Amino acid sequence: MLNVFNTLTRQKEPFKPLTPGVVKMYVCGPTVYNYIHIGNARSAIAFDTIRRYFEYLGYHVDYVSNFTDVDDKLIKRAAADHTTVPKVADRFIKAFMEDTAAVNIEPATAHPRASENIPEIIDFVKVLIDKGYAYESAGDVYYRARKFKKYGQLSDQRIDDLEVGASQHTADEETDRKEDPIDFALWKAAKPGEISWDSPWGAGRPGWHIECSVMSTKYLGDTFDIHGGGQDLEFPHHENEIAQSEAKTGQKFANYWLHNGFVTVGDDNEKMSKSLGNFVTVHDIIKKIDPQVLRFFMATTQYRRPIQYTQGNLDEAANNLSKLQNAYRNLSFRLTDAQAGSDADVLAQLQALKGNFVNAMNDDFNVQNGIAAVYELAKLANVYAAQTTVHEQTLTKLTTTLAELASVFGVKLEAPANELADADIQALIDDRQAARKAKDFAKADQIRDDLKAQGIILEDTPQGVRFRKE
Template sequence: MGKLGGLEMIQLYNTLTKQKEEFKPQVPGQVLMYVCGPTVYNYIHIGNARSAIAFDTVRRYFEYRGYQVKYVSNFTDVDDKIIKASQEMNLSVEEVTAKFIAAFYEDTAALNVKKASLNPRVMENMADIINFVADLIAKGYAYEVQGDVYYRARKFKHYGQLSGQSIDALEQGASERLSVEDQAKKEDPLDFALWKAAKPGEISWQSPWGLGRPGWHIECSVMATKYLGKTIDIHAGGQDLEFPHHENEIAQSEAETGQRFANYWLHNGFVTIGEDDEKMSKSLGNFVTVHDLVKQVDPQVIRFFMATTQYRRPIRYSQANLTEAANNLAKLKTAYDNLTFRLKDATEAELEAEVKQEFAGYEQQFVAAMDDDFNAQNGIAAVYEMAKQLNIYAEKERVVKETITYLLTNFTKVLAVFGIEFSENDVKPDAEIEALIAERDAARAQKNFARSDEIRDQLKEQGIILEDTPQGTRWKRS
């Protein structure tokens, strides 16, 4: 596993073509991947975290299969919501964005999301954005009106292809949303802003069209092509970004470069909440921030809960589902601990071929599942079978160190795809606990069960759970 052989077998669902396709990167063994990041005006909620976790899991699987992944995810640090937040918090835009970028890194680190290869920011790429807009004007795809610059959507012949909407339907929807002021400025209701003239007191930059700031969509076109090239392998984000954000990215990018923008488009499902499965969002006020949740729930449980659902499916957030995830994760941890415990009495011998062969069969099931559009539910089912094998082997009277090491190493690699990491010594034993366990073992040997039970109860009050095994007494914190 993890070698380049057979990489072409990965299938993924391409939103652009509405079908599963064989993944063929531009450069064999390499993936150029752009994922839309957060608008940094508040703490991320678990709906935002879904995208980060889903595509971190996709990235990790590509790496497990032997690919090198260049993973770029932006920060939107210039936006109407940020300007509003800065006014409400009496802070500068720079101070607001610095605060919530730091919080994003802290919260995603708690969820074991790997840092992107690069996290570009709008403010750091303003000159490139202005040049990109100027190019679109020069090519006839954009026009300036009173300091605003708009993109001629109808001029791009594939507009609406990603979201699967007709130009007529899009035009009607756009007309209904337009203000009187916008109607007066735009040539066509479908046209969208590339550059916005500054309002008094707003953060702004000098441009050929006067003081202003970028529209929302242009930033990702500029940063994706700047840092990954004119054509990227995979562009990903939440389902809510299909239209208008990703639709507009395609129109802008392909008009400017003359090349296909992204070969594959991946979109993750929503996190829903409540009996009506309402989408979780800040605008609806029904969200739970990661910043608060990780103080109440083990972050590894949250990660496991979200990573083990296939990325395109919705996830229902509930306490019951979190509890189920915690129980399933505990079973995997127990299997890991059970086998780790046997290292102390394992014999030195060659790796047992039949054990390796059985585990390799489960690995093949895991790869087959994940190769099928990253089907995490079927993938984790194979991992549960691995855990059973670990438990069964741990109960054998004679175990081999080389075999245990093989099982633990490969079990760990598979778990890492889901962002789950176990340590051999998550909690270091302290001398007092070990002394009490030794005293209890001696009491049991002397058939002094009253003292043995007394010590067990004493440790239980301290949150220490004892487990008697043929190889000795084990303990863990409850």
């Protein structure tokens, strides 16, 4: 039984989908005014890993993740770049798709954009006004937060405390337009020259929170299984989504709320910020390191835990990933001389490790214990591959299982190195073997060095010479 930690109830609960065999899941996407940073990537990778595990269990996952493509940040970026908001959005949505593909994040079932759902947003706001949950003021439309009796439940905050905080963080001119400081914007009147759409309240654009309520319910229904996002979105974003959605529909918005932990940078655990000079984008990182290393590093930390982004932790992830790759190659290499048949004892050990993996992942996606089971599988693979006699059925089962479990973490295990060779490289390897038999070790060493210079690494094993490309 899969158990997940529900932020709304602050406890682990058995996961029971609304529709057997189907998971309906919404995860807040980025505001596309810049390249995504490692905090954005952490959330995207965490929920992609969760999605992959659901798929491993046999679920069909309807996964929706939005783009906020109209916002103050986009308006400022467009002005600074002397271009339009849609062009800024198009540029960084394209970059998002490229960067997330590089770290092997599966595309969402739907990637809706706020600007493509303006009629639905306006209709949603109209219903809230008609029900008395919202009101127009000087071209803006605000939601009466205090009218929603469960306001503050998700973030576990008292309404009076929220009122004090709202008074401290809202501009005086906006406060003057509100009935209550904790009320939040559903529709914002456009300033001269800003991007806008016509509405019953004048030219304007949607507030941030209303976008996700509209797009999630449009694609997944009034009630769906999982709503995910970063811890920083619990309040006010997700709190406001619940209030406006449940006020409109009269139904529970999402059954389970999952929130991923923060990312800190450096050995001092500093919060990432541009002012501290430690702002790191995925676009820049993947030019310097293997994107699979970044993926593996983030995917193997349990989603609710904080991640410390350091070079040392990246190096450790690279080393562990290399061990899995090598175990996979060892198995694939031995398929060339395997005998027919299988080994019952090895297959029994394999089945036990798969059970350990599932038990770990069923505990709120405990990837740390899950990957530990995969490491044990890699050890079993290496021990078996080193035996004098190996059997094809056992090798195949070990190989496919190792690749299958690694894929839950978004890791692609590479094809065997011998599939990468060409005739010229093989001829050099054959020449080296002949030189070694003739005890011409100087020539053999020279061939090895020449191949290394071409990025071909030779490995002498009891079963023969192996090679891989760096």
